[in-house]
Amino acid sequence: MIIxxxxxxxxxxxxxxxxxxxxxxxxxIDTGAMYRALTLKALDNHVPVNDExxxxxxxxxxxxxxxxxxxxxxxxxxxxxxVSLAIRQPRITQFVSDVAKIKEVRQVLVQMQREMGRRGDCxxxxxxxxxxxxxxxxxxxxxxxxxxxxVNRRYKELNGLGQKVEEQDVAAxxxxxxxxxxxxxxxxxxxxxxxxYIDTTALSIEQVVEKMYNSCKQNG
Ligand code: DC
Numbered sequence: 001m002i003i004x005x006x007x008x009x010x011x012x013x014x015x016x017x018x019x020x021x022x023x024x025x026x027x028x029i030d031t032g033a034m035y036r037a038l039t040l041k042a043l044d045n046h047v048p049v050n051d052e053x054x055x056x057x058x059x060x061x062x063x064x065x066x067x068x069x070x071x072x073x074x075x076x077x078x079x080x081x082x083v084s085l086a087i088r089q090p091r092i093t094q095f096v097s098d099v100a101k102i103k104e105v106r107q108v109l110v111q112m113q114r115e116m117g118r119r120g121d122c123x124x125x126x127x128x129x130x131x132x133x134x135x136x137x138x139x140x141x142x143x144x145x146x147x148x149x150x151v152n153r154r155y156k157e158l159n160g161l162g163q164k165v166e167e168q169d170v171a172a173x174x175x176x177x178x179x180x181x182x183x184x185x186x187x188x189x190x191x192x193x194x195x196x197y198i199d200t201t202a203l204s205i206e207q208v209v210e211k212m213y214n215s216c217k218q219n220g
Contacts, residue, residue: 001026001121002136003216004129007143008189009177010150012200016143016208017125018074023213024123027068029116030076031126031133034109035100036087037064037078042099043091049098059108066116088161093173097180100127106186127181130192139216140195143208149201150174 003026005013014030021028038059039049047054067075076084086092099105106128113133117124124133130140145153151171158165182189191197196215200208 001138001216002117002134003123003212004134004137004140004192004195005123005125005143006127006130006141006189006191006195008150008181009174010154011143011145012153012205012208013125013143015205016200016212017123019205019209020212020216021068021123023209024121024216027116027120027122028074029066029113029122029124030074031109031113031124031129032096033066033074033076033087034064034112035105036092036096037076037083038062038105038109039092039096039099040083040087041078043095049095052102052104055099055102056104056108059102059105062108064109064112085161088158088163090163090165090173093177097177097184101180101184101186103186127189128187130195131190132187135192139212140192141212141215142191142195142197144197144199145201147171147174 005017007013018028041058041062042049042055045058047058049055063079065077067077069075073084075082076087110133113124116122117134126133130137151167151174154174155165155167155170158170198208198211
């Protein structure tokens with residue numbers, strides 16, 4: 001079974017996806033982490049993200065692995081190196097949408113995501129899972145929250161990671177990424193017609209997970 005979770009940045013997709021995956025015993029595939037890993041590779045190799053041909057070449061040779069740990073966060077491996085923390089740096093967040101809007105980059109990473117999805121039951125979260133990566137997914141969710149609440153959640157998350165950030169910078173980053181992610185030509189952020197929409201603004205993590213869990217347990 002494939003469960004697709006899409007939605008804008010800061011809506012809490014990865015938080016609920018991880019918990020739901022554990023509850024169901026499914027593999028969790030964080031596709032945003034893959035775009036982040038490629039962005040890290042570009043920056044570390046001094047490849048400007050607007051040099052599309054060079055970024056595409058990097059994408060074609062990249063090796064990204066996601067390792068599910070039973071009782072801890074996901075491990076993200078880039079060319080054999082653990083980059084789980086490095087991909088959360090502000091410099092990556094700043095440029096990742098520019099990398100993710102390149103059509104050929106998406107083709108390479110979507111291909112990898114489909115291969116990962118064939119390993120068994122899994123939950124994938126991202127922006128185009130229900131529309132492009134797995135349009136035939138058995139369950140699709142679109143997780144949303146008000147812009148103010150998304151800023152609030154992302155601010156707390158970054159603080160939790162020990163990053164000193166200003167709330168206004170988090171707000172500017174989310175607005176900028178929302179704009180690029182939803183207006184790009186190739187697979188922009190869209191709710192699939194058959195996705196279940198959940199506005200999580202006034203819901204706790206547990207309430208969101210319960211709604212999703214109950215839906216997954218229903219037949220059909
Ligand atoms: O979910 P995230 O914030 O880690 O994602 C980082 C960026 O990657 C996000 O700004 C848009 C892009 N992305 C995408 O275009 N398609 C996906 N399936 C997942 C993420």
